[in-house]
Amino acid sequence: MDKNQQKQMEAKLEEWKSDPVSFIEFFWPETKLWDKLREICYSVRDNRGTVVPSGHSVGKTYISAKIILWWLFTHYPSKVVTTAPTWHQISSILWAEIRTSLAKSKFPLVDTKNILQTELKLASDWFAIGISTVERVELREYGSTKFQGFHSENLLVVMDEAPGVDSSIHKGLETLATGVNNRILKIGNPTSPSGDFYKNCYSSQWNKISISAFDHPNIKNRNETIPGCVTVNWIDRVKEEWGEGSSLWKAKVLGEFPDETEDTLIPLSWCEIAVNTAVEPNERKVLGVDVARFGDDKSIVTEIKANIAKFLYTVQKESTMSLTGRINLIADNYDLIGIDGVGVGGGVVDRLRELLNDPLNDKEKTGYKVIDIQEGSKPTEYKRFFNFRSEMYWHLRERLRPDGLSYLKIKIPDDDELKAQLAGIKYDYSSDGRIKIESKEDMKKRGLKSPDKADSLAIAVWLNRPEKLKEITQNPIYKEFFQYKKEQRKSDNILNI
Numbered sequence: 001m002d003k004n005q006q007k008q009m010e011a012k013l014e015e016w017k018s019d020p021v022s023f024i025e026f027f028w029p030e031t032k033l034w035d036k037l038r039e040i041c042y043s044v045r046d047n048r049g050t051v052v053p054s055g056h057s058v059g060k061t062y063i064s065a066k067i068i069l070w071w072l073f074t075h076y077p078s079k080v081v082t083t084a085p086t087w088h089q090i091s092s093i094l095w096a097e098i099r100t101s102l103a104k105s106k107f108p109l110v111d112t113k114n115i116l117q118t119e120l121k122l123a124s125d126w127f128a129i130g131i132s133t134v135e136r137v138e139l140r141e142y143g144s145t146k147f148q149g150f151h152s153e154n155l156l157v158v159m160d161e162a163p164g165v166d167s168s169i170h171k172g173l174e175t176l177a178t179g180v181n182n183r184i185l186k187i188g189n190p191t192s193p194s195g196d197f198y199k200n201c202y203s204s205q206w207n208k209i210s211i212s213a214f215d216h217p218n219i220k221n222r223n224e225t226i227p228g229c230v231t232v233n234w235i236d237r238v239k240e241e242w243g244e245g246s247s248l249w250k251a252k253v254l255g256e257f258p259d260e261t262e263d264t265l266i267p268l269s270w271c272e273i274a275v276n277t278a279v280e281p282n283e284r285k286v287l288g289v290d291v292a293r294f295g296d297d298k299s300i301v302t303e304i305k306a307n308i309a310k311f312l313y314t315v316q317k318e319s320t321m322s323l324t325g326r327i328n329l330i331a332d333n334y335d336l337i338g339i340d341g342v343g344v345g346g347g348v349v350d351r352l353r354e355l356l357n358d359p360l361n362d363k364e365k366t367g368y369k370v371i372d373i374q375e376g377s378k379p380t381e382y383k384r385f386f387n388f389r390s391e392m393y394w395h396l397r398e399r400l401r402p403d404g405l406s407y408l409k410i411k412i413p414d415d416d417e418l419k420a421q422l423a424g425i426k427y428d429y430s431s432d433g434r435i436k437i438e439s440k441e442d443m444k445k446r447g448l449k450s451p452d453k454a455d456s457l458a459i460a461v462w463l464n465r466p467e468k469l470k471e472i473t474q475n476p477i478y479k480e481f482f483q484y485k486k487e488q489r490k491s492d493n494i495l496n497i
Helices: 003-016 020-027 035-046 060-074 087-104 167-176 196-201 232-242 247-254 268-276 320-333 345-356 388-399 416-424 440-445 452-463 480-496
Strands: 049-053 079-084 119-123 126-132 155-160 182-188 286-290 298-305 308-316 336-340 370-373 427-429 435-437
Touching (some): 003 020, 003 060, 020 035, 020 060, 035 049, 049 196, 060 087, 060 126, 079 167, 087 126, 087 155, 155 167, 167 182, 167 196, 247 268, 247 416, 268 416, 286 320, 286 345, 286 452, 298 320, 298 452, 308 452, 336 345, 336 452, 345 370, 388 427, 388 435, 388 452
Parallel strands (some): 049 182, 079 155, 155 182, 286 336
Antiparallel strands (some): 119 126, 286 298, 298 308, 427 435
16 A cells, blocks of 8 residues: 555545444445444444344344444544453454454455454554453453553443443443543343343443344345344244243344243343353262153253263153163263153163163172152252252252352353253242242243253252252342342232222
């Protein structure tokens, strides 16, 4: 680029300061900015705070990356601070999109030597940087103090997957962006009807742009006009797997906050947090097995090692003898194996015990490892729980609490089907005041599928429980939404009198 061209480009950059869409379409002419993405661009230009609750794969990370580059290259001096719940989400998703955008721009925007994994530095007072807020302890960059020193007359803060970011980070970044030309963009799936992201969405101080998967051109046109985004096939598949009334459907398809009422056993937001939670390893190694046979349900085998859960097998239409053989091959690696012994699972319990007790030497017999889980049986705390299923699931709930004790926490697979099943379970109280978890039959009456993955996890977590539980305390932040609902119901009752 010669000096004349450089002057022309500088003039255009000054012009594009007020026109982010033109900037994006000039440097990436193949870009298809549909109406909602354009709306986000103009909102960041015009509003101090923009909050975007959106469905899955609608282009939110793509447009965030383009907005970051628009802001950086059209404002001098300027700083862009980006964050997300985990290092992976920062480096491998948002910043991967930024690096890809720079590599594919029609004209080079910056020398490649200035592009680092999560940093783009043009000068000491002119840069973009990515910082994670929650991760394993040894990798954690945590606390609002991490964001001190990033003040600028032209500051942009971008928070990806904002519902998963800790409240202290939300507050730290909001106090950071105090200047006239400071902007904040928060974007993510609306997984929790409480917390800072939820409050922002219903505050007059923030411009909210809601995006449903059904708003996307791929769904409207019933054709993949924009590759890599949400498709009709995906919508049809998750409709069957999650159900249209499920929390996950509302959050990841409709872009709406789920209805987490008082009878929700495990909020979807807890499940999202448990995917990335830090755990304290213990030595107990267990398997949880939910058995199906030749129907639509699946046989699920879940492992827990070092307080990290993992699906080992997810099989459909397999005989109980084949499933028994699978478990027998790996049985030596585990201390306990819990199997749902109700119905077809009883055969797996009996045959596996027989196989593990086959050696002639009594010391080599390991059939004791196999625990027959009878969900309708008497609980260990029979004055508190209606049946064993209720006790087992309540224990799982306490292990997934974001505010629970660290030695109890379980890290679960990042599996949307599992999250939908966990968030879909409700609980109530029996006539004598005992906790009663919704039965599988009642879930099916509500149009939900059998919670096979959740059952397998619940069994494994129960077997993995510590010898003696310490008292579990509750952080007031997680009471907030439920307390609001209680007060609202009291108000409604007064009005009805």
